Amino acid sequence: MAKITLKGLRHSYMPNPSKPTDYALQQLDVDWEDGGAYALLGPSGCGKTTLLNIISGLLTPSHGEILFDGQDVTRMQPDERHIAQVFQFPVVYDTMTVYDNLAFPLRNRGVAEAEVDKRVREIAEMIDLTSTLDKRASGLTADGKQKISLGRGLVRTDVNVIMFDEPLTVIDPHLKWQLRSKLKELHQRVRTTMIYVTHDQTEALTFADKVVVMKDGQVVQIGTPVDLFERPQHTFVGHFIGSPGMNVLPCQVKGGKAFYEGIELGSWNASACKYEEGLELGVRPEFVKLSDAGVPVEIAKVSDAGRFQIVHTRKGDHSIKLLVPEGVEIPEKHAHLAFRSDHTQVYRDGWLVSGDNSHE
Numbered sequence: 595m596a597k598i599t600l601k602g603l604r605h606s607y608m609p610n611p612s613k614p615t616d617y618a619l620q621q622l623d624v625d626w627e628d629g630g631a632y633a634l635l636g637p638s639g640c641g642k643t644t645l646l647n648i649i650s651g652l653l654t655p656s657h658g659e660i661l662f663d664g665q666d667v668t669r670m671q672p673d674e675r676h677i678a679q680v681f682q683f684p685v686v687y688d689t690m691t692v693y694d695n696l697a698f699p700l701r702n703r704g705v706a707e708a709e710v711d712k713r714v715r716e717i718a719e720m721i722d723l724t725s726t727l728d729k730r731a732s733g734l735t736a737d738g739k740q741k742i743s744l745g746r747g748l749v750r751t752d753v754n755v756i757m758f759d760e761p762l763t764v765i766d767p768h769l770k771w772q773l774r775s776k777l778k779e780l781h782q783r784v785r786t787t788m789i790y791v792t793h794d795q796t797e798a799l800t801f802a803d804k805v806v807v808m809k810d811g812q813v814v815q816i817g818t819p820v821d822l823f824e825r826p827q828h829t830f831v832g833h834f835i836g837s838p839g840m841n842v843l844p845c846q847v848k849g850g851k852a853f854y855e856g857i858e859l860g861s862w863n864a865s866a867c868k869y870e871e872g873l874e875l876g877v878r879p880e881f882v883k884l885s886d887a888g889v890p891v892e893i894a895k896v897s898d899a900g901r902f903q904i905v906h907t908r909k910g911d912h913s914i915k916l917l918v919p920e921g922v923e924i925p926e927k928h929a930h931l932a933f934r935s936d937h938t939q940v941y942r943d944g945w946l947v948s949g950d951n952s953h954e
């Protein structure tokens with residue numbers, strides 16, 4: 595296991611990059627703590643695979659360093675880095691038994707047979723493969739084969755980090771949730787540093803203690819699932835995480851107070867805002883409620899989301915969503931909305947306004 599440090603990391607696939615958008619990765623400074631369970635979350639094209647390939651050594655970054663426990667590994671070959679990787683599609687030897695597949699990474703490194711046997715049986719038990727150990731891998735379903743890939747990733751004890759690249763893509767939807775919780779449980783048992791790459795917020799939030807959210811080659815926030823929900827550092831995080839995502843509305847700040855369409859709205863960070871341009875207010879639908887006074891809106895649509903109703907409202911060109919518990923009556927046409935001030939925040943050019951925000 596190791597702490598992984600990315601220092602001033604940048605990468606461009608172009609020979610002569612000149613502007614920020616020429617970089618697939620822009621200036622990353624990230625510490626991945628030893629033994630942590632991380633998810634790397636972001637939309638397609640944000641740079642997740644590029645970053646993974648740099649950590650594993652398949653790609654050398656244009657700038658910056660990668661350190662494992664303080665040791666510079668930037669120019670080291672992949673096999674010298676002691677990393678296990680699990681990919682989207684199963685990597686198994688069909689003609690071998692499940693047992694031999696799991697044993698392969700250990701035998702390959704000359705581990706003694708007694709130790710191989712102990713470890714293979716341990717891992718097989720953890721991922722429910724014990725009953726299939728003597729079967730040929732070719733006879734297994736896609737799910738079963740992907741479990742072997744997971745097992746092969748987990749079987750070594752000498753790895754610095756295990757990286758999972760969208761590992762549940764081929765898994766049947768009804769089995770996905772089982773494997774998601776299984777992976778979390780496995781992390782708690784083996785405590786190896788794990789990085790789980792996904793564009794699916796549910797997978798990221800179920801698995802990770804800390805989620806690293808990326809957008810356009812940048813890390814926009816690193817935080818616990820609760821941090822991402824309660825204090826999105828960027829409006830992108832507010833949109834991308836949550837269902838439905840955060841409401842974002844244009845606003846003005848005067849005398850430390852936030853106004854939307856001339857209506858004063860309480861906001862916990864408006865007093866820290868020294869700017870007048872590019873301001874927006876963010877508030878999650880969970881923190882908006884129907885009220886006697888506040889922002890006047892028209893009700894556009896109500897959709898059922900189980901224990902909640904999602905109420906879609908409009909004010910002019912703006913849409914504001916709120917969650918209302920099931921059974922609560924929703925007015926037919928018009929309503930007023932109140933925002934919870936401790937969860938209503940001001941953003942400037944997308945970034946949360948606060949005293950210590952380096953993006954201001």
Ligand SMILES: Nc1ncnc2c1ncn2[C@@H]1O[C@H](COP(=O)(O)OP(=O)(O)OP(=O)(O)O)[C@@H](O)[C@H]1O
Binds near residue numbers: 618
């Ligand atoms: N080999 C390459 N040559 C040139 N550009 C590349 C190459 N690989 C990736 N890119 C570009 O780098 C950017 C980041 O791509 P990357 O594959 O790292 O993103 P991603 O988040 O992993 O996306 P996905 O979820 O679709 O795999 C994209 O703009 C992509 O087009």
